[in-house]
Amino acid sequence: MTDTSVPAAGTADRDLRTFIAGLPKAELHVHHVGSASPRIVSELAARHPDSKVPTDPEALADFFTFTDFAHFIDVYLSVVDLIRTPEDVRLLTYEVARELARQQVRYAELTITPFSSTRRGIDELGFMAAIEDARKAAEAEFGTVLRWCFDIPGEAGLESAEETARLATDDRIRPEGLVSFGLGGPEIGVPRPQFKPYFDRAIAAGLHSVPHAGETTGPETVWDALTELRAERIGHGTSSAQDPGLLAHLAEHRIPLEVCPTSNIATRAVRTLDEHPIKEFTRAGVLVTINSDDPPMFGTDLNNEYAVAARLLDLDERGLADLAKNAVTASFLDAAGKARIAAEIDTYTSAWLAS
Ligand SMILES: Nc1ncnc2c1ncn2[C@@H]1O[C@H](CCC(=O)c2cccc(C(=O)O)c2)[C@@H](O)[C@H]1O
Ligand SMILES: [Zn+2]
Incomplete structure (x- = not known):
């Protein structure tokens, strides 16, 4: 596993980490299978x-060290292979929610790839019932609200796009918690425009468009995601920094980026944290949200990603609270839900600064 955690500094850094640990947060870009903790993977x-x-946890840490993005996807799929029954799906989903709640995540949009499970023989209705059962239990027991993004694993071809669109739009199948439609996996050799008809169907069915783009290819992929897939947020969007016109467009149209700093280092999409373009995004006025992507696989969690962001953007507590509010703003929560978490962030921050 790549160690990308922020080095322990002085008291100020520790205080900021304590502040982050208690800060109410929303997470918009985190994968279901990619959130399986070492304990759940072992189980x-x-x-x-x-x-x-x-x-064995030590062997697992080695297993989660990636040579490049393609290697990451190979390893990812071997964890996908562990999920074989609706009970596996329920266990994973419930435990992911428990971990989010531990980090004071009040609301999360979890990216799920149902095609990967149905093609491995899990019954589609059993799958949907398992995630919904875990969602309801998590909300009741932990107070964390979960919503789903169903994503197409693009490299698996148009068959996977058709299946994902079907599962996401058929009223007899689609789960109540579904809010958005995505596209993940490798980008090289998987052009975004071919997925337009499937995104059109999902959008017509009321879902939001949130494809990954510009993680492992250039800014033209982000443009494709915007123009062809009508993206409302961009997963990663890292290479947008290479195109000032694109940054201006994202800022002007308030298209948020789902930035996952440690992920970009672990998959070798970006060489080092100090070379991460997050600062260019904020300088250009783009709405930046902080996310963890596949946290145990990358040896991180959402709290650590906020600490990384605080260092890269030179943020204090108020800056971190604003960053947390960006995720609330960019979420697909309704206005009342957004106002409730934003107020919680303000109350927590004021109390912290007054203490
Ligand atoms: N950083 C990431 N960037 C992009 N995606 C990420 C990231 N992290 C996690 N993912 C997930 O990986 C899946 C990829 C699955 C995939 O490519 C594939 C190909 C062929 C067959 C099958 C199969 O299931 O049989 C699957 C995506 O759908 C996405 O949800
Ligand atoms: Zn992702």
């Missing part, structure tokens, strides 16, 4: 001993 690997995923 699933023990349930399915024919898998090549190690159960």
Whole structure:
């Protein structure tokens, strides 16, 4: 596992980390399978001993060290292979919610790839029932509200796009918590425009468009996501920094970027944290949200991503509170839900600064 955590500095850094730990937050870009903790991966690997995923935590850390993006996807799919029954799906979803709640995440949009599960033989209605059951339990027990983004694993071809669109738009199947439609996986050799008809169907069914773009290819992929897929937020969008006209467009049209700094280092999309373009995004006036992507696989969590952002953007508590509010603003919560979390962030920050 790549160690990209912020080095422990003086008291100020520790105080900021304590502040972040208690800060109410929203997470907009985090993958379901990519959130499986070492404990859950071990538990699933023990349930399915024919898998090549190690159960020992140290071996798992090595297993989660990636040579490049393609290697990351290979490893990712071996964890996908561990999820074989609706009960596996329910366990994973519920435990992901518990971890989000521990970090004071009040609201999360979790990216799920239902195609990967249905093609492996999980019954589609059993799958939907499992995620919905976990969502309701998590809200009741932890107070964390979960919503779903169903994403197309683009490299799996148009068959996966058709299946994802079907599962996301058929009223007899689509789960109540579904709010958005995405596109993930490798970008090289997987042009975005071919997915336009599927995004058109999802948008017509009331879903928001949130494709990954510009993570491993250039700014033209982000333009394609905007013009062809009518993206309302961009997953990563890292290479947007290479195109000042694109940054101006994102800022003017208030298209938020879902920035996942540690992920970009772990998958080798960006060389070092200091070379991460997050500062260029904020300088250009783009609405930046901070997210964790596949946290245990990248040796991080959302709190650590906020600490990374605080260092890269030189933020104090108020700056961090504003960053947390960006995610609330960019979320697909209704106005009352947004106002409630924003007020919680303000109350917490004022109390912290007064203490
Ligand atoms: N940083 C990331 N950037 C992009 N995506 C990320 C990231 N992290 C996690 N993902 C997830 O990886 C999946 C990829 C799955 C995939 O490519 C694939 C290809 C062929 C067959 C199958 C199969 O299931 O049989 C799957 C995406 O759908 C997405 O949800
Ligand atoms: Zn992602």
